[in-house]
Amino acid sequence: MTTTVGPFLMVNLERCVGCHTCELACSVAHTPSGTLFGAILNNEALFPRNRVIQVEEVKLPTQCRQCEDAPCVRVCPTGATFRTDTYIGVNTNLCIACKLCMMVCPFGAIQTTELQMGEKSKRAAIKCDLCVDRLNGPACVEECPTKAITLVYPKEVMEAANRSSSVRYLDAVKSQIALEKQS
Amino acid sequence: MTNYSQKILDRSIDPATHEMMDHAQKNNWNIVWDRFDSMQPQCGFGELGLCCRNCAMGPCRITPFNEVGPKQGICGATADIIVARFLDRMIAAGAAAHSDHGRDIAHTLLLTAQGKASGYEIKDEKKLLGLAAEFGIPTEDRSKEEIAEDVAKLAYAQFGQQEGAVIFTKRAPEKRQELWKSLNIMPRGIDREIVESMHRTHIGVDNDPVNLILHGLRTSLSDGWGGSMIATELSDVLFGTPTVKKSAVNLGVLKKDEVNIIVHGHEPTLSEMIVAASQDKELIELAKKYDAKGINITGLCCTGNEVLMRQGVPSVGNFIQQELAILTGAVEAMIVDVQCIFPSLGAISSCFHTKFISTSPKAKFPGAIHMEFHEEKAFELAKEIVRTAVENYRFRKHGQVHIPDNKTECMVGFSVETILNALGGSLAPLLDAIVKNQIRGIAAVVGCNNPKIKHDYGHVNLVKELIKRDILVVTTGCNAIACAKVGLLLPEGADMAGEGLKTVCNALGIPPVLHMGSCVDNSRILVTCAAVANTLGVDISDLPVAAAAPEWMSEKAVAIGTYVVASGVYTVLGVVPPVLGGPEVTNLLVSGAEGVVGGKFGVESDPFKAADLMTNHINEKRTKLGLPV
Numbered sequence: 001m002t003t004t005v006g007p008f009l010m011v012n013l014e015r016c017v018g019c020h021t022c023e024l025a026c027s028v029a030h031t032p033s034g035t036l037f038g039a040i041l042n043n044e045a046l047f048p049r050n051r052v053i054q055v056e057e058v059k060l061p062t063q064c065r066q067c068e069d070a071p072c073v074r075v076c077p078t079g080a081t082f083r084t085d086t087y088i089g090v091n092t093n094l095c096i097a098c099k100l101c102m103m104v105c106p107f108g109a110i111q112t113t114e115l116q117m118g119e120k121s122k123r124a125a126i127k128c129d130l131c132v133d134r135l136n137g138p139a140c141v142e143e144c145p146t147k148a149i150t151l152v153y154p155k156e157v158m159e160a161a162n163r164s165s166s167v168r169y170l171d172a173v174k175s176q177i178a179l180e181k182q183s
Numbered sequence: 184m185t186n187y188s189q190k191i192l193d194r195s196i197d198p199a200t201h202e203m204m205d206h207a208q209k210n211n212w213n214i215v216w217d218r219f220d221s222m223q224p225q226c227g228f229g230e231l232g233l234c235c236r237n238c239a240m241g242p243c244r245i246t247p248f249n250e251v252g253p254k255q256g257i258c259g260a261t262a263d264i265i266v267a268r269f270l271d272r273m274i275a276a277g278a279a280a281h282s283d284h285g286r287d288i289a290h291t292l293l294l295t296a297q298g299k300a301s302g303y304e305i306k307d308e309k310k311l312l313g314l315a316a317e318f319g320i321p322t323e324d325r326s327k328e329e330i331a332e333d334v335a336k337l338a339y340a341q342f343g344q345q346e347g348a349v350i351f352t353k354r355a356p357e358k359r360q361e362l363w364k365s366l367n368i369m370p371r372g373i374d375r376e377i378v379e380s381m382h383r384t385h386i387g388v389d390n391d392p393v394n395l396i397l398h399g400l401r402t403s404l405s406d407g408w409g410g411s412m413i414a415t416e417l418s419d420v421l422f423g424t425p426t427v428k429k430s431a432v433n434l435g436v437l438k439k440d441e442v443n444i445i446v447h448g449h450e451p452t453l454s455e456m457i458v459a460a461s462q463d464k465e466l467i468e469l470a471k472k473y474d475a476k477g478i479n480i481t482g483l484c485c486t487g488n489e490v491l492m493r494q495g496v497p498s499v500g501n502f503i504q505q506e507l508a509i510l511t512g513a514v515e516a517m518i519v520d521v522q523c524i525f526p527s528l529g530a531i532s533s534c535f536h537t538k539f540i541s542t543s544p545k546a547k548f549p550g551a552i553h554m555e556f557h558e559e560k561a562f563e564l565a566k567e568i569v570r571t572a573v574e575n576y577r578f579r580k581h582g583q584v585h586i587p588d589n590k591t592e593c594m595v596g597f598s599v600e601t602i603l604n605a606l607g608g609s610l611a612p613l614l615d616a617i618v619k620n621q622i623r624g625i626a627a628v629v630g631c632n633n634p635k636i637k638h639d640y641g642h643v644n645l646v647k648e649l650i651k652r653d654i655l656v657v658t659t660g661c662n663a664i665a666c667a668k669v670g671l672l673l674p675e676g677a678d679m680a681g682e683g684l685k686t687v688c689n690a691l692g693i694p695p696v697l698h699m700g701s702c703v704d705n706s707r708i709l710v711t712c713a714a715v716a717n718t719l720g721v722d723i724s725d726l727p728v729a730a731a732a733p734e735w736m737s738e739k740a741v742a743i744g745t746y747v748v749a750s751g752v753y754t755v756l757g758v759v760p761p762v763l764g765g766p767e768v769t770n771l772l773v774s775g776a777e778g779v780v781g782g783k784f785g786v787e788s789d790p791f792k793a794a795d796l797m798t799n800h801i802n803e804k805r806t807k808l809g810l811p812v
Contacts, residue, residue, distance in 0.1 A: 051251075
């Protein structure tokens with residue numbers, strides 16, 4: 001098992017206004033034409049991998065957290081669900097839409113839908129893939145009008161916190177020494 | 184040759200616009216394209232027309248997703264209902280704007296006839312008598328003022344009329360009138376249809392998308408054959424029917440050493456007075472006292488087109504150039520009335536000595552000085568405004584002035600009457616040329632600018648492609664100015680046309696693209712179509728004609744596009760209207776409508792492909808008429 005700590009999407013709860021733009025951006029990003037008008041005109045299925053919900057007064061988009069020890073990967077009987085260094089993906093060719101992953105996901109971030117596979121269609125599980133094949137990164141991040149969604153790399157966040165807290169600690173120690181010298 | 188950034192080059196094809204955009208960028212001035220960038224990405228629900236705010240149970244948002252998300256609003260309205268309601272409201276707003284403009288002109292004519300207006304006179308008596316005859320108003324032994332009063336009152340009555348048909352619909356071919364009656368979309372009164380649009384789109388009223396769209400057509404017809412036509416016809420009576428004249432366009436018409444005044448907006452009422460006031464000797468002397476060589480009146484948008492058509496007043500540019508004009512630092516006063524005026528002009532003017540003056544009681548702006556216009560004191564106000572501008576010349580910072588050199592000559596003033604004159608008094612030479620396939624057909628290319636489309640790129644390329652294919656182009660509004668900038672409104676522009684059209688233009692000494700006026704003057708295009716159809720004894724939908732609005736943005740453009748389609752003409756839009764979220768409505772507009780009213784919409788942002796669509800349509804109509812293709 002890899003030890004990489006991959007990125008995930010973090011939501012600023014104070015910023016989300018519940019406009020559902022991320023859902024639209026997500027579904028468009030996963031169509032062959034890649035544009036809203038193109039998808040509508042070509043009759044391509046639009047299906048979001050994320051979902052905006054409201055809890056009490058707070059609105060927020062929910063999507064896969066790209067768990068490191070993901071239940072959806074463990075439970076998959078066909079090996080369709082897999083983990084890379086970056087994200088958790090679904091091999092739709094292997095998926096049989098058995099819905100076990102839906103059952104075990106604590107975030108409700110995976111679901112099954114009708115997918116177009118060339119001429120034929122089949123049902124398979126879909127979930128957030130962090131738009132790994134998209135040039136500008138996750139569509140929801142790019143299109144959120146209030147910039148409520150960011151792609152964060154936990155290790156970087158942790159290291160940055162290490163550094164800044166250490167700097168603060170050092171400053172405190174220095175000023176303490178200076179004080180002691182004065183007295 | 185300056186090297187502009189790719190970003191600037193991608194936004195416009197006009198060199199004067201490039202220069203001013205670069206100038207703005209260097210000075211950190213925020214203009215329309217910067218605001219467009221910071222608005223990206225734009226809301227997809229809005230783009231599809233899928234959000235409804237018509238009641239307080241909402242806002243509701245229908246998702247276009249398969250399987251998930253709401254498919255009905257809280258009241259139960261489907262995507263098609265929401266899209267159709269919103270489209271009707273856009274049409275109603277557009278029709279309201281044009282028609283209220285028409286109402287204002289009728290008001291001015293009435294006050295003029297009653298001797299209550301200052302500075303106005305009835306300039307085109309022939310047109311007045313023609314209208315009186317059309318309206319059944321007696322003319323014998325009556326003064327023109329008496330006749331004008333009746334004409335104005337009858338025009339006024341069109342707005343509040345409850346039953347029957349708006350009077351100018353009689354100008355349409357009989358077949359067309361019968362069709363409108365049979366579909367129950369004959370406009371009864373101008374205000375009535377607009378009000379009914381608002382009623383039907385209120386929660387829980389009309390919830391049949393087709394029924395909604397049919398009323399949308401009726402509302403738009405009350406604009407095209409009602410409000411807009413009243414505006415055009417009565418403006419001609421008051422200010423004279425446009426005749427051929429030469430002028431110039433683009434930012435280079437602003438002068439380094441003169442007091443520059445820009446009249447911007449849509450109505451000719453005050454701007455005509457300003458043109459007159461600028462010729463006042465005392466004011467010219469005052470300008471000279473401040474070392475200005477004279478007073479230079481220029482226009483913008485459709486107020487600009489009105490005075491360009493009638494007075495040959497040069498135009499500084501089209502809609503999207505309005506901020507750039509102020510950034511030249513050479514504008515003493517920007518005078519605005521109504522419609523298409525950026526609210527940003529106040530802030531932008533404040534960077535300069537420019538006085539931004541609003542004049543309509545209906546339209547006030549942040550950062551503007553309000554000098555309210557009333558017909559009773561129109562000339563006095565016009566003089567006061569010109570004086571304010573002249574006095575302001577002293578404060579111009581000459582070191583800050585940056586005027587692009589670009590200006591292009593143009594030939595304008597092609598009212599229906601003028602076109603008939605050019606043809607020697609009858610439509611026969613035009614029809615003859617169409618029959619012989621020297622002219623393949625006629626295309627009306629009109630509409631605004633929109634930062635979604637590279638400025639003037641859609642307009643100019645579409646028109647160039649059309650004339651290359653021997654399609655005579657008639658133009659109004661911001662398309663006309665785009666065409667003027669590249670020399671298409673000159674007789675020499677015929678060199679860019681196909682052989683057939685070129686021959687006809689050279690023989691008549693006319694440009695291949697005829698400027699017919701402002702956006703209410705699209706009614707002139709309807710009158711032309713009706714006249715051609717009546718001469719041939721066919722309906723408008725049988726004619727080898729097509730229309731396009733390559734860079735449209737306003738609700739007025741939606742109303743125009745709809746009345747053109749409802750009059751039987753295929754219309755290609757360069758910007759997708761917010762309807763794609765409703766599949767039934769979309770299908771009706773781009774296909775089903777043809778079987779009902781003989782016209783339909785097309786959507787194509789690529790001007791070359793749009794030209795193909797229009798040419799194919801024109802060829803089809805030619806074949807049906809048994810004409811060579």
